[in-house]
Amino acid sequence: MSVFSPVFFERPVLLVARDLLGAQLIRIQNGVRLSGTIIEAEAYDGEQDLACHARSGHTPRNEVMYGPAGHAYIYFTYGMHWMMNVVTGETGYPAAVLLRGLLPTEGLDIIASQRKGQSDKLWCNGPAKLTRAFSIDGLFNRADLCDPFGDLRLEIGAKIPEDNVEKTPRIGIQNTPEPWRSLPWRFLVKQSGIQRK
DNA sequence: AGCACGATTAACT
DNA sequence: GTTAATCGTGCTC
Numbered sequence: 001m002s003v004f005s006p007v008f009f010e011r012p013v014l015l016v017a018r019d020l021l022g023a024q025l026i027r028i029q030n031g032v033r034l035s036g037t038i039i040e041a042e043a044y045d046g047e048q049d050l051a052c053h054a055r056s057g058h059t060p061r062n063e064v065m066y067g068p069a070g071h072a073y074i075y076f077t078y079g080m081h082w083m084m085n086v087v088t089g090e091t092g093y094p095a096a097v098l099l100r101g102l103l104p105t106e107g108l109d110i111i112a113s114q115r116k117g118q119s120d121k122l123w124c125n126g127p128a129k130l131t132r133a134f135s136i137d138g139l140f141n142r143a144d145l146c147d148p149f150g151d152l153r154l155e156i157g158a159k160i161p162e163d164n165v166e167k168t169p170r171i172g173i174q175n176t177p178e179p180w181r182s183l184p185w186r187f188l189v190k191q192s193g194i195q196r197k
Numbered sequence: 198a199g200c201a202c203g204a205t206t207a208a209c210t
Numbered sequence: 211g212t213t214a215a216t217c218g219t220g221c222t223c
Contacts, residue, residue: 042204051204053219061219078205079216085204098204118207128205172204 001155003148009069013088013095017043018187020086020097021165024105024155027134033106034134036124037157039189040101042170044085046094051176054094064142065094072152074131074141081128082137086145086154100127100171102134103192164190 001024009016020038027034044052053062053075064073065087073085073096085096102124104111111133115123124130131137136152145154167184174181 044204053204056220059220075204076218077203079203079218081205083204100204126205132206170204175202176204 003146006070006146009088013043013045016088017041017097021189022158022160024157026153028151035106036102036104039103039192041187042098043185051173051180065096070146072140072143082131083127101125102130166190
């Protein structure tokens with residue numbers, strides 16, 4: 001498969017989040033190719049979105065969100081977890097897609113070893129689980145996900161028809177005020193065979 | 198300088 | 211259902 005053009009990511013974050021369903025996340029780890037199909041993603045849209053890390057303006061942590069689309073925004077939270085996002089929209093406008101769920105397709109033995117003791121259904125069904133399974137951390141912050149030779153990149157995958165896309169409010173933002181807390185900005189592939197929780 | 202909390206997970210009652 | 215783990219970030223004093 002081939003990587004996306006940056007133009008794909010320069011569109012509004014809601015469109016990119018929906019269209020990333022079915023795409024492939026690729027991680028080359030010690031020369032081994034790991035991959036998975038994106039089956040869950042959330043949109044975070046600008047400084048006015050009070051659930052978005054850009055809600056308090058430009059800071060050192062969220063700086064990459066203001067940069068060019070198609071790059072990785074990876075941050076550390078809860079003292080132990082890494083989360084991976086894809087920067088979208090025009091340069092200067094802070095928006096990103098949080099990757100929340102994958103269906104692993106290549107490198108299953110390596111993924112299993114990095115998710116020790118867990119059933120295959122639980123390998124990548126959470127934002128911090130998939131970064132652990134794919135060995136993704138802050139070193140990949142700012143990585144160009146459109147680089148066909150990058151060790152972390154996105155590749156075009158199956159198109160998911162509209163009737164197979166589920167939309168719900170975003171997860172883990174219970175302290176965010178309305179209307180943002182309830183906006184249906186979480187996108188999932190129905191019948192992916194992966195349990196949600 | 199201090200503090201509350203976080204786009205979570207796994208283990209435990 | 212509840213809670214510990216564990217620390218960077220942003221806000222208040």
